[in-house]
Amino acid sequence: MYNRVMSTVVEAAPVDLARQRKVAAALRAFMPAAAVLFDREDVQPYECDGLSAYRQVPMVVALPGNEGEVQRILRVCHEMRVPVVARGAGTGLSGGALPLGNGVLLSLAKLMRIVEIDPAARTARVQPGVRNLAISEAAAPLGLYYAPDPSSQIACSIGGNVAENSGGVHCLKYGLTVHNILALRAITIEGEILEIGGEGLDSAGYDLLALMNGSEGMLAVITEITVKLLPRPEHAQVVMAAFDDVEKAGAAVANVIAAGIIPAGLEMMDQAATLAVEQFVHAGYPTDVASILLCESDGTTEEVADEVRRIEAIMEASGAILIRVSGSDAERLRFWAGRKAAFPAVGRISPDYYCMDGTIPRKRLAEVLRKITELERKYELRCANVFHAGDGNLHPLILYDANKPGELERTEAFGAEILEFSIRVGGTITGEHGVGIEKVNHMCMQFRGAELEIFHAVKRAFDEHGLLNPGKAVPSLTRCAEFGRMHVHAGQEKFPDLPRF
Amino acid sequence: MQEVVDQLASVIREAAARKTALRIRGGGTKDFYGGALRGEILDTRAYAGVVDYEPTELVLTALGGTPLAEIEALLKRHGQMLAFEPPRFGDGATLGGAIAAGLSGPRRPYAGSARDHVLGVRMLDGTGSELKFGGQVMKNVAGYDVSRLMVGSLGTLGLLLEISLKVLPLPVSELTLRQERSQTAAIELMNAWAGKPYPVTATCHVDGALYVRLSGAEPAVRAARARLGGDEAADGAQFWEALRDHRSAFFRSGMALSRVSIRPTAPPLGLHAAELVEWSGALRWLAGAPEPAAIREAAARAGGHAALFRGGDRTAGVFQPLSAPLAKHHRRLKASFDPDGVLNPGRMYPDF
Numbered sequence: 001m002y003n004r005v006m007s008t009v010v011e012a013a014p015v016d017l018a019r020q021r022k023v024a025a026a027l028r029a030f031m032p033a034a035a036v037l038f039d040r041e042d043v044q045p046y047e048c049d050g051l052s053a054y055r056q057v058p059m060v061v062a063l064p065g066n067e068g069e070v071q072r073i074l075r076v077c078h079e080m081r082v083p084v085v086a087r088g089a090g091t092g093l094s095g096g097a098l099p100l101g102n103g104v105l106l107s108l109a110k111l112m113r114i115v116e117i118d119p120a121a122r123t124a125r126v127q128p129g130v131r132n133l134a135i136s137e138a139a140a141p142l143g144l145y146y147a148p149d150p151s152s153q154i155a156c157s158i159g160g161n162v163a164e165n166s167g168g169v170h171c172l173k174y175g176l177t178v179h180n181i182l183a184l185r186a187i188t189i190e191g192e193i194l195e196i197g198g199e200g201l202d203s204a205g206y207d208l209l210a211l212m213n214g215s216e217g218m219l220a221v222i223t224e225i226t227v228k229l230l231p232r233p234e235h236a237q238v239v240m241a242a243f244d245d246v247e248k249a250g251a252a253v254a255n256v257i258a259a260g261i262i263p264a265g266l267e268m269m270d271q272a273a274t275l276a277v278e279q280f281v282h283a284g285y286p287t288d289v290a291s292i293l294l295c296e297s298d299g300t301t302e303e304v305a306d307e308v309r310r311i312e313a314i315m316e317a318s319g320a321i322l323i324r325v326s327g328s329d330a331e332r333l334r335f336w337a338g339r340k341a342a343f344p345a346v347g348r349i350s351p352d353y354y355c356m357d358g359t360i361p362r363k364r365l366a367e368v369l370r371k372i373t374e375l376e377r378k379y380e381l382r383c384a385n386v387f388h389a390g391d392g393n394l395h396p397l398i399l400y401d402a403n404k405p406g407e408l409e410r411t412e413a414f415g416a417e418i419l420e421f422s423i424r425v426g427g428t429i430t431g432e433h434g435v436g437i438e439k440v441n442h443m444c445m446q447f448r449g450a451e452l453e454i455f456h457a458v459k460r461a462f463d464e465h466g467l468l469n470p471g472k473a474v475p476s477l478t479r480c481a482e483f484g485r486m487h488v489h490a491g492q493e494k495f496p497d498l499p500r501f
Numbered sequence: 502m503q504e505v506v507d508q509l510a511s512v513i514r515e516a517a518a519r520k521t522a523l524r525i526r527g528g529g530t531k532d533f534y535g536g537a538l539r540g541e542i543l544d545t546r547a548y549a550g551v552v553d554y555e556p557t558e559l560v561l562t563a564l565g566g567t568p569l570a571e572i573e574a575l576l577k578r579h580g581q582m583l584a585f586e587p588p589r590f591g592d593g594a595t596l597g598g599a600i601a602a603g604l605s606g607p608r609r610p611y612a613g614s615a616r617d618h619v620l621g622v623r624m625l626d627g628t629g630s631e632l633k634f635g636g637q638v639m640k641n642v643a644g645y646d647v648s649r650l651m652v653g654s655l656g657t658l659g660l661l662l663e664i665s666l667k668v669l670p671l672p673v674s675e676l677t678l679r680q681e682r683s684q685t686a687a688i689e690l691m692n693a694w695a696g697k698p699y700p701v702t703a704t705c706h707v708d709g710a711l712y713v714r715l716s717g718a719e720p721a722v723r724a725a726r727a728r729l730g731g732d733e734a735a736d737g738a739q740f741w742e743a744l745r746d747h748r749s750a751f752f753r754s755g756m757a758l759s760r761v762s763i764r765p766t767a768p769p770l771g772l773h774a775a776e777l778v779e780w781s782g783a784l785r786w787l788a789g790a791p792e793p794a795a796i797r798e799a800a801a802r803a804g805g806h807a808a809l810f811r812g813g814d815r816t817a818g819v820f821q822p823l824s825a826p827l828a829k830h831h832r833r834l835k836a837s838f839d840p841d842g843v844l845n846p847g848r849m850y851p852d853f
Contacts, residue, residue, distance in 0.1 A: 118766070119696065120692050120693075120696070120766045121692065121764055121765055121766045122692075122695060122696055122765075142696075143696065143697070144696065164642060165642050165646070167640050171639065171640060172639065175613065175617065176640065178617075178646070178649070179613055179617050188826070188830075192826040192829075193826065194824075194826055194827060194830065195824060195827070196827075198762075198763075198804050198805050198806060199763065199764035199803070199804025199805055200762035200763045200764060200765075200783050200784070200803075200804065200805035200806070201609065201610060201614065201762060201780060201783045201784070202603075202614065202653070202762050202806075203762070203805075203806055204806040204808070204820045204821040204822075204823060205820070205823050205827060205831055205849065205850070206650060206653070206654055206658075206831055206834060207603070207616055207649055207650055207652055207653055207654070208650075208827070208830070210616055210646050210649035210650055210652070211645060211646055211647075211649070211650045213646060214642045214645070214646055215645055215646075218645075219645075231695070231696050231697050231698045232698065233698050234698045254557040255557075257556075257557045257558075257559060257670075258556060258557045260580055260670035260671070260673065261670070262669065262670065299698065299700070299717070299718075299721060300698060300699075300700070300721045300724055300725065301724075302718070302720035302721050302723070302724045303700065303717055303718045303720065303721035305720070306718045306719070306720050306721070307718060359638040359639070359640045359641060360638065361558055361560070361637060361638060362557070362558055363555065363557070363558060388640070390639075391638075391639035391640050392638050392639055392640070393638075393639070393640045426636065426637055426638070427636065427638050428636055428638055428640075428641040428642075428643050429643050430641075430642050430643050431638070431639075431640035431641060431642065432640050432642060433642070434642050435642070435643055435644070439643075443643060443644065446643055446644075447643075447644060448633075450630050450631070450632055451632050451633065451634065451644070451647075454626065454632060454647065454837065454838070455644050455645055455647075457837035457838075458645050458647070458834065458837055459645075460833075460837070461830060461833035461834045461836075461837050462830060462833075473644070474644065474645075
């Protein structure tokens with residue numbers, strides 16, 4: 001619940017009470033009364049996810065306790081043509097789990113069992129409500145762990161991770177969620193069970209596993225996930241390097257990669273971010289520098305020793321004014337704690353902030369940061385920058401005060417310009433937080449009508465009547481026409497074949 | 502180059518209008534793979550060339566008709582590689598063909614598959630419409646992951662015009678160890694190693710010997726070598742290349758070849774065929790295979806699937822049949838991308 005208020009608070013439409021009673025009764029025919037909620041005070045807690053600027057009280061909340069119930073809920077909703085929004089832990093940052101006032105909010109929180117861990121095959125079969133970190137904790141005694149580690153990993157659920165194709169700070173080396181999932185059980189809105197993937201490394205037919213990852217609950221509801229477990233690295237160390245110039249830090253990142261090193265993590269924070277973090281968690285970051293890099297090496301003891309030596313040399317040659325290597329695991333974790341606390345730390349120094357998620361080609365970093373500085377002046381708002389530098393995923397945090405008239409609108413315009421610029425330099429509007437409700441308009445800037453049509457066709461292949469999470473992730477062409485900011489890709493193409501109003 | 506795209510698109514549009522089949526083809530090195538070859542050949546090789554490559558970005562973008570050999574040579578000059586080690590069944594293999602087939606080589610369990618390395622595609626769908634998905638960045642969750650859906654779809658959903666791939670640095674040092682082991686013992690060892698943080702990047706058991714490749718920083722490889730045991734193979738690099746491209750003796754027997762992708766810990770299949778194990782146990786090759794049905798049953802029991810890879814009795818199809826709900830969604834997806842069913846019909850399953 002980091003960014004408190006944004007402009008688009010959905011007005012609570014008056015609930016169709018007769019419809020509500022009918023849907024609840026249909027669900028209570030096979031579920032305990034306590035698992036089907038509709039009283040205002042019971043459903044209110046589900047009105048938003050991690051993007052709390054958008055709120056909508058759902059018509060009904062269903063809390064299935066097993067896969068059979070999920071299947072029956074979906075069948076009932078399909079039959080009654082009730083839209084369904086699936087929700088895991090509700091930590092998502094793009095409003096993907098924003099409920100619908102005429103829909104069922106399907107919470108998978110009760111499906112939180114680790115079904116099986118196979119230490120020899122290095123897999124875990126889990127229900128969607130299992131927390132990301134709980135998987136690694138359960139696998140730890142076996143010397144194994146689940147690699148993707150979004151900053152919210154203590155709270156976020158694995159089902160949500162799959163729906164968003166979540167990343168984390170170790171993506172460059174270990175991949176995103178899509179690279180670490182072997183199989184899914186998912187149920188379509190028609191109630192059909194899809195067994196996707198398998199116990200091997202690939203499966204027959206189309207790669208539906210890739211398609212399901214990041215599909216934001218639009219294609220099917222996931223009821224079971226088989227994840228890959230990796231051996232815990234024997235050793236890990238972090239090199240922290242400080243720079244008096246952001247461009248030098250950017251060049252240092254490129255130099256590390258050019259030397260043939262794929263660090264386990266490679267993060268950058270600018271001065272505004274390090275200042276906020278230092279006041280909050282005292283991670284030991286210098287605060288009088290333009291930018292710091294955290295570069296982690298993991299592997300065997302020999303490998304890490306060798307790599308850390310090389311990274312130090314590269315940082316020095318790249319003009320670092322201060323280099324520190326974690327001397328213990330406690331110090332390494334302290335360095336990371338600072339990075340992982342960056343969002344809440346910024347939340348302490350500003351009444352509100354707005355987190356962006358563009359990904360850009362690394363070589364355009366300095367240019368993008370210069371643009372952001374320019375926009376700070378234009379909109380008279382400050383921005384703290386946190387950056388997954390290894391994979392080009394930028395999280396500018398725009399600081400504002402929603403209580404000051406006009407700041408909110410300026411913040412949104414600022415954010416939109418950052419996204420537009422990200423597309424212009426060859427990047428994307430979202431690297432890991434998803435489109436959800438938040439960036440659905442911005443999809444019109446990244447994709448043309450033809451691609452959006454294909455997205456809708458893919459959706460229809462799974463959900464003919466558009467009942468699963470409607471209105472999220474993929475805008476209608478009409479919506480794009482109304483938004484009026486079509487396709488800035490490469491800054492030239494227009495949108496010739498679209499009806500306008 | 503746009504005129505080549507226009508030409509390809511107009512051929513597809515015409516075929517769609519007449520509802521006649523097109524057979525998308527690059528170097529034709531994988532004509533043996535998959536189901537029926539139907540329709541007029543649509544050659545992609547005129548659309549070739551590396552579009553963008555900056556080693557420090559770890560991204561390469563090339564047109565679909567670009568020879569794989571050209572891309573790999575370019576990467577090698579810059580100390581990088583396609584870490585999924587796509588097999589090359591002939592000199593003419595193209596990037597588009599490699600991605601459409603979606604096959605990966607010995608490094609796959611440790612570095613990821615072809616699909617894992619695809620970042621974006623530009624393509625023509627079955628209506629001749631030019632589409633662009635994904636991009637040149639490592640993380641991108643805007644829209645459904647259509648780029649990765651294309652990988653392994655055997656040209657049935659679209660013609661791949663341009664592909665952006667994640668590339669990785671070549672390992673600083675690499676060596677291969679060999680030890681005599683039974684197949685059962687080798688499968689156990691491969692899995693045990695995979696559960697430890699060793700720099701293993703390939704494993705293979707064939708003819709009573711277990712081979713393992715170690716890659717990475719010199720000290721790490723040296724340390725792991727001492728822990729894993731076995732003798733260093735002098736021709737290690739050639740061994741893995743031959744395995745990757747199916748040039749080793751096992752693959753040249755001339756017998757029907759089946760590819761069985763299963764749970765890595767599954768015991769030997771024992772199907773009265775010569776068996777080669779790789780991917781830490783997750784991939785088994787059977788030469789001189791018995792009944793395809795028996796292989797499929799064994800694969801399903803081991804949590805996976807089997808394909809009749811080369812030769813053999815193909816009357817019962819080449820890929821593991823899909824469950825009814827999956828088959829239905831495959832047909833619907835096919836219809837979304839190729840409503841008139843013109844692109845490589847029958848190449849994956851007989852009914853689409």
